[in-house]
Amino acid sequence: MSDHHHKETFVTKYIFSQDHKMISKQFLVTGIFMGIIGGFMSMLFRLQIAWPEKSFSIIEAFLGDHQTDGIMNPDMYLALVTIHGTIMVFFVLTAGLSGTFSNLLIPLQIGARDMASGFLNMVSYWLFFLSSVVMVISLFVEAGPASAGWTIYPPLSALPQAIPGSGTGMTLWLVSMAIFIASSLIGSLNYIVTILNLRTKGMKMTRLPLTMWAFFITAIIGVISFPVLLSAALLLILDRSFGTSFFLSDIFISGEVLHYQGGSPVLFEHLFWFLGHPEVYIILLPALGITSEIISTNARKPIFGYRAMIGSIMAIAFLSTIVWGHHMFISGMNPFLGSVFTFTTVLIAIPSAVKAFNFITTLWKGNLQLNPAMLFSIGLVSTFVTGGLTGLVLGDSALDINVHDTYFVVAHFHLVMGVSALLGMFAGVYHWFPKMYGRMMNKTLGYWHFWLTIITAYGVFFPMHFVGLAGLPRRYYTNTNFPMFDDLVEINVFMTVMAIIGGAAQLIFLANFFISIYRGNKAEQNPWKSNTLEWTTPVEHIHGNWPGAIPEVHRWAYDYSKTDENGEYVHGKDFVLQTTPLLDGEEPS
Amino acid sequence: MLALFYIFIAVAIGVSFWQITRIMNFRSVIANDKDNETQGKLAIGFLIFLYAMMIYCLIAMNIIMLPESASIEGEHDDNLFNITFWLIGIVQFAMQFLIFFFTYKYRGKKDQKALFYADSHKLELIWTVIPAVTIVILIGYGLWAWNNIMYVGDDENPIEIEVYSRQFDWQARYAGADNALGLGNVNFIKGINSMGVDMSDPKSQDDKKVTELVLPKGKKVLFKFRSQDVLHSAYMPHFRAQMNCVPGMVTQFAFTPKYTTAEMRQNAEVIAKTDGINKIRKAKGEDPYEFDFLLLCNKICGASHYNMQMKITVVEPAEYEKWLSEQKTLAQVIK
Numbered sequence: 001m002s003d004h005h006h007k008e009t010f011v012t013k014y015i016f017s018q019d020h021k022m023i024s025k026q027f028l029v030t031g032i033f034m035g036i037i038g039g040f041m042s043m044l045f046r047l048q049i050a051w052p053e054k055s056f057s058i059i060e061a062f063l064g065d066h067q068t069d070g071i072m073n074p075d076m077y078l079a080l081v082t083i084h085g086t087i088m089v090f091f092v093l094t095a096g097l098s099g100t101f102s103n104l105l106i107p108l109q110i111g112a113r114d115m116a117s118g119f120l121n122m123v124s125y126w127l128f129f130l131s132s133v134v135m136v137i138s139l140f141v142e143a144g145p146a147s148a149g150w151t152i153y154p155p156l157s158a159l160p161q162a163i164p165g166s167g168t169g170m171t172l173w174l175v176s177m178a179i180f181i182a183s184s185l186i187g188s189l190n191y192i193v194t195i196l197n198l199r200t201k202g203m204k205m206t207r208l209p210l211t212m213w214a215f216f217i218t219a220i221i222g223v224i225s226f227p228v229l230l231s232a233a234l235l236l237i238l239d240r241s242f243g244t245s246f247f248l249s250d251i252f253i254s255g256e257v258l259h260y261q262g263g264s265p266v267l268f269e270h271l272f273w274f275l276g277h278p279e280v281y282i283i284l285l286p287a288l289g290i291t292s293e294i295i296s297t298n299a300r301k302p303i304f305g306y307r308a309m310i311g312s313i314m315a316i317a318f319l320s321t322i323v324w325g326h327h328m329f330i331s332g333m334n335p336f337l338g339s340v341f342t343f344t345t346v347l348i349a350i351p352s353a354v355k356a357f358n359f360i361t362t363l364w365k366g367n368l369q370l371n372p373a374m375l376f377s378i379g380l381v382s383t384f385v386t387g388g389l390t391g392l393v394l395g396d397s398a399l400d401i402n403v404h405d406t407y408f409v410v411a412h413f414h415l416v417m418g419v420s421a422l423l424g425m426f427a428g429v430y431h432w433f434p435k436m437y438g439r440m441m442n443k444t445l446g447y448w449h450f451w452l453t454i455i456t457a458y459g460v461f462f463p464m465h466f467v468g469l470a471g472l473p474r475r476y477y478t479n480t481n482f483p484m485f486d487d488l489v490e491i492n493v494f495m496t497v498m499a500i501i502g503g504a505a506q507l508i509f510l511a512n513f514f515i516s517i518y519r520g521n522k523a524e525q526n527p528w529k530s531n532t533l534e535w536t537t538p539v540e541h542i543h544g545n546w547p548g549a550i551p552e553v554h555r556w557a558y559d560y561s562k563t564d565e566n567g568e569y570v571h572g573k574d575f576v577l578q579t580t581p582l583l584d585g586e587e588p589s
Numbered sequence: 590m591l592a593l594f595y596i597f598i599a600v601a602i603g604v605s606f607w608q609i610t611r612i613m614n615f616r617s618v619i620a621n622d623k624d625n626e627t628q629g630k631l632a633i634g635f636l637i638f639l640y641a642m643m644i645y646c647l648i649a650m651n652i653i654m655l656p657e658s659a660s661i662e663g664e665h666d667d668n669l670f671n672i673t674f675w676l677i678g679i680v681q682f683a684m685q686f687l688i689f690f691f692t693y694k695y696r697g698k699k700d701q702k703a704l705f706y707a708d709s710h711k712l713e714l715i716w717t718v719i720p721a722v723t724i725v726i727l728i729g730y731g732l733w734a735w736n737n738i739m740y741v742g743d744d745e746n747p748i749e750i751e752v753y754s755r756q757f758d759w760q761a762r763y764a765g766a767d768n769a770l771g772l773g774n775v776n777f778i779k780g781i782n783s784m785g786v787d788m789s790d791p792k793s794q795d796d797k798k799v800t801e802l803v804l805p806k807g808k809k810v811l812f813k814f815r816s817q818d819v820l821h822s823a824y825m826p827h828f829r830a831q832m833n834c835v836p837g838m839v840t841q842f843a844f845t846p847k848y849t850t851a852e853m854r855q856n857a858e859v860i861a862k863t864d865g866i867n868k869i870r871k872a873k874g875e876d877p878y879e880f881d882f883l884l885l886c887n888k889i890c891g892a893s894h895y896n897m898q899m900k901i902t903v904v905e906p907a908e909y910e911k912w913l914s915e916q917k918t919l920a921q922v923i924k
Contacts, residue, residue, distance in 0.1 A: 058591075061592040062595075163892060249836060250837040251818055251819075252818060253819075257775050305708055331833050343732075346728050350717060356684065361712065365704035365706065367697045368625065369619075369620050371620045382689070385685065393677070396673065397735045401666070405822060405888060442618065443617055473885060477894070479895065482898065483878035484880075484883065486878065487862065489869065560703065561702060562705050574703065
C-alpha cells in the first residue's frame with residue numbers, strides 16, 4: 001500500500017481524505033467545535049439557574065425570540081439542557097473522543113498502514129459531520145430545537161402540543177441521531193476489524209497497549225447497543241409522523257383525546273437505556289484507556305496489573321449491557337426487576353475499583369513526569385473516584401427513590417463520565433498532539449488549563465450533590481416558586497461563577513491548541529520517551545505510516561524502567577520500544 | 590446584532606492572544622525537574638483545597654439537606670443512606686489522599702528510578718474481594734429495604750388515593766367508603782369530570798376528588814398514579830417517595846406518614862432550615878415561609894415543569910376522618 005503514491009489534491013488530502021491520521025484530526029476539530037457550542041449553552045442556562053429574574057444582554061443576543069428582555073423562556077431553558085446533553089454525550093465525548101483517538105491510534109499502535117477500510121472510515125467521518133450540521137440547523141428552527149431532555153422520553157418528545165420543541169426541532173434531532181448512529185456503527189466495525197486482522201507481526205492481543213483494548217471493547221459495545229437506539233428512534237418517528245402507537249397510549253392533550261392506544265413509554269425507556277447505559281462506558285472506556293497509557297509512560301513504570309486491567313475492561317463492558325434498568329427503578333416497571341438491576345449495577349463497582357487501585361499503584365514509587373497530559377490523567381482518576389462512589393447511592397434502588405432525577409444525579413454523572421471523559425480527552429490531546437500535528441503544545445498554558453479546569457469542575461459539581469440532597473429536581477427553569485429551596489440560592493450562584501471561570505479556562509486550551517498547530521515547537525520523534533509503536537513513525541505524516549517495512553513487535557508496551565538484579569536498566573535507559581528484541585536471557589514481562 | 594458584537598469581542602480576544610503568544614516561549618513543552626517540583630507541590634495544594642471543600646460542604650450544607658424521613662418506610666432509607674455515605678466518604682478521603690500525595694511524593698527527579706512493579710495477584714485479590722464483600726452487605730440491606738417499600742401486603746389494608754398528573758398540575762381522588770377506586774380513562778374526561786372517572790363503575794360513586802392531599806398519621810397510604818398527557822413523576826421528598834406517572838398505565842407507591850405537619854414543624858432540623866430560609870426571604874422583603882409537605886413533579890414534562898406542586902397535610906386520624914367526611918362524593922358532584 002505504501003508503494004502507491006497517488007497524486008493528492010487539496011480535496012483528497014484535507015477534505016475527502018481516507019488517511020486515518022487526517023480523519024482523526026477532522027473528528028477532533030469537529031468535536032471541539034461542537035464542544036464550544038455545547039459548553040456555551042451550559043453557561044447560558046447556569047446564568048438562568050443562578051439569577052432567574054435577572055436580565056442578561058448575552059441571553060438577549062443569542063436567544064432571539066426565545067427570550068423576553070434578556071430573560072430566557074422556560075421552553076428555551078429546556079431546549080438548552082436538552083441540546084447541551086445531546087451534544088456533549090454524543091458529538092463531543094463519543095465521536096470527538098473515540099473518533100479522534102481510535103482513528104489516530106489504532107493503526108499506529110497495532111502496526112498497520114491504515115484502517116481496514118479507509119473508504120468506510122471517510123464515510124464514517126462525513127456522516128458524523130452531516131449529523132452535526134443537522135443538529136446545528138435544528139437550533140435555528142422557529143419553534144426551537146428538541147426540548148424533551150436528552151433522553152427524549154415520549155410522549156413529551158412525540159407531541160408538539162406538549163412542548164413546541166417537539167415539532168420540527170425534534171424531527172431534526174431524530175434525523176441527526178439516526179445519521180450519527182450510522183456513522184458510529186461504520187466506525188466501530190472498522191475499528192474491530194482493524195484490531196483483529198491488521199496487527200503487525202508479534203503484536204499478540206496480550207501485547208496490545210491498553211488504549212487498544214479500551215477502543216476495541218468500546219467498539220464492540222457500540223455495535224451491540226447503538227442499533228437499539230436506532231430502532232427506538234425509528235419507532236418514535238413512526239409514532240410521531242405515521243400515527244403508530246408504539247410508545248403512546250391514552251393521551252388527552254389540548255382538549256382532545258388522541259387516537260393512540262396500547263403503546264408504552266416504558267418500552268421506549270428500555271430501548272433508550274439499552275444504549276444509554278453502555279453509552280456511558282462508550283464514553284468512559286476510551287478515556288480510561290488513554291489514561292492507562294499516559295500514566296504508565298509518565299510514571300516511567302509499567303501499568304500495574306495489565307491483565308487485570310483487560311479483565312476489568314471486559315467485565316465493565318459485559319455488565320454495562322445488563323444494567324440499563326437502574327435508570328428506571330421508579331418508571332413503573334416491576335419492582336423485582338429493580339432488584340435484579342440493583343444487583344448487576346453495583347457489581348460494576350468491583351472492576352471499577354480494580355481500575356482505580358491499579359492506577360494508584362502505578363503512581364506508587366514511580367518517577368512521575370508531571371506533563372500536562374499526566375496531570376489530566378491524574379485528574380481523571382480523581383474525578384472518576386469521586387463520581388464513581390456516589391454511584392453506590394444511585395445504583396441502590398431503595399436510595400435511588402429519593403435522589404432520582406435530582407441534582408444529585410446531575411452531579412454524579414457529570415463527575416464520573418462528563419468531567420472524567422473530558423479530562424481524558426484533554427490528556428489525549430496534549431499527549432498525542434505531536435503525533436497529530438508534528439508540533440508540541442505549550443506546557444505553561446497546559447498547566448493553567450489543568451488547574452483551573454479541575455478546581456472549577458469540583459467547584460461546580462461537588463456542592464451540586466448537596467443541592468440534590470435538598471430535594472431539588474433537575475431541569476427546573478427556576479426554583480423561586482418553592483420557598484423550601486430558597487436557601488439554595490447562594491450555592492447556585494457559587495456553582496455558576498465556578499462554571500463560568502471553568503468555561504473561560506477552556507479558552508486557554510483553544511488558544512494553545514490552535515496556536516500550537518502553527519507556532520508550536522517542532523516535535524521530536526518520541527518526545528515522551530514512550531514504548532509504543534506510534535512513536536516509531538516519522539514526525540511528518542506519510543501515507544502508510546512507516547517509510548519502510550512495518551516494524552515487528554517483540555514485547556509488551558510497558559517495559560518502563562526495567563532493571564536487572566543490580567538495579568541497572570536492562571537496556572541502558574528507562575524505556576524499551578516494543579520493537580526492541582529481547583536480549584539474551586531477558587525475561588519477557 | 591448583539592450576538593455579532595459578542596462574537597466580534599471573542600475574535601478580538603483571540604487575535605490579541607495570538608499576538609501575545611508571539612513573545613511567549615512556545616519552546617517550553619516537556620516537563621523538567623523544576624516543573625515536576627512545582628506541579629507536585631500544586632498537587633498537595635489541590636489536595637488541601639479538595640479536603641477543605643469536602644469538609645466545608647459536609648458541615649455547612651447539612652442544614653439545607655432534607656430533614657429526617659417523615660414516613661416510616663423512609664427510615665430504612667435514611668439509615669442505609671447514612672451507612673453508604675459514611676462508607677463512600679471514608680473511601681473518598683483515603684483515595685484522594687493517595688492520588689495527590691503520590692503525585693507529590695514520587696514527582697520526577699533526575700536520578701530517581703521508578704520501581705518496575707507490574708503485577709501482584711495478592712494485592713489485586715485484596716482489592717477485588719474487599720469491595721465485593723462490602724457491596725454484597727450494602728445491597729443486602731438495600732434490597733431488603735426496597736422490597737419493604739415496594740411490596741404492599743393485602744393484610745395491610747392501606748387507604749387508596751389516586752394522584753392524577755397533567756400539564757401542569759396535580760389532581761387527587763380518594764377511594765371513599767368502599768376503599769376502592771372507580772375506573773378511569775382519558776375518554777371520560779369532560780367538563781367537571783377532569784380526572785376521567787368512569788361514572789358507570791359502581792366503585793366510582795363514593796370516590797372524592799380533592800385539590801389538596803390530606804393524610805392520616807400512622808396509616809399506610811397506597812397511591813395510584815395515572816397521567817393524562819406526558820410522563821410526570823410524583824416526588825414527595827420528605828417521605829422518601831417517588832414514582833413516575835405514565836400515560837396508559839397505573840403505577841403505585843405506598844408509605845405510612847410518621848409525623849403530622851404540625852409535629853414536623855417542631856422538628857429541630859426543620860426549624861433550623863426554616864429559620865435559614867426566612868432570613869433570606871426577609872432580606873428580600875418576602876413573607877416568611879412555613880414548612881409544608883409537598884408533592885413536586887420530577888420528570889421533565891414541558892414548559893411549566895418547574896411549577897407543578899400540591900400541598901400535602903398530615904393530620905391525626907380523627908381529624909382526617911372528619912375532613913374526608915366533609916368532601917363531596919363524585920356522585921354528588923357529577924350528575
